[in-house]
Amino acid sequence: MSSDMHWTTRSARAGLRSLANFVWPQRSLLTGERHGGDAPLTPEDFAKLNFLNGSGCRDCAMPLEMDHGEASQCGACAAKSPKWDQARAAIAYDEISRQAILELKHAGRRDGLKAMSNWMAMAGRDILPETDWLIPVPLHYQRLASRGFNQAAWLAQGVARQTGTLALVDGLSRKRNTPSQGGLTARQRRRNVAGAFEVRASRQGRIKGSTVTLVDDVLTTGSTLAACTKALRKAGAARVNVLVLARVVREADLTI
Ligand SMILES: [Zn+2]
Secondary structure, eight states: OOOHHHHHHHHHHHHHHHHHHHOOHHHHHHTTOOOOSSSSOHHHHHHHOBBTTTTTOOOOOOOOOOOOOTTTOOOOHHOOSSSOOOOEEEEEEEEHHHHHHHHHHTTOOOHHHHHHHHHHHHTTTTTTTOOOOEEEEOOOOHHHHHHHHOOHHHHHHHHHHOOOBBOTTTTTEEEOOOOOOOOOHHHHHHHHTTEEEEOOOOGGGHTTTTTTEEEEEEESHHHHHHHHHHHHHHHHHHHEEEEEEEEOOOEEEEEE
């Protein structure tokens, strides 16, 4: 194809895209309403998001009443440290971000991924340089087959693209198809996922002695991430950090 032809095709495609946006404009990731722009978030949407940007408790990413700098730890973590080493979250899970996360998780909308991965890369800026592998929380293969995608793997790949950190999307596997954690208490959640994860035999050599950053969309009580951490430590991971898109910050939002 000549370069002229190439450009003609390109501009024709761009033209079609803007026509499609005009006829069927983007739906906002937050409100679901259609707007005229070609980005999944309008500036107004963006301003409504509650960015944590890696601040808060260094161990669980919970926002703190007062910021004590890098060494800050919340009361709960001071009393009992999480299984993993450190955690970072990009945004708070609230009424505002809920829609965007549901669109990603249940509708498989990928158009917000680049922005979300970018926020995660920013939130994890101090733990990513020391990370050997980004590993997503896995779905059971039956659920993966029926849904067709794993949103945590998409986010891990997105962060990998943004930062050059390596992603090992099949590092962990889910042995049991555990029921959804929604509506369970913290104790029930722990029992639900206990022993549900393992490092794939073919990946053990890479995990041993490495620093892993676990990736998930939402950090709720942390029981799933703790079960994944346990499996990674069993396989010899030297350090396990956590990086999530959103962190539940209020008791009332634990129903997800
Ligand atoms: Zn904490």
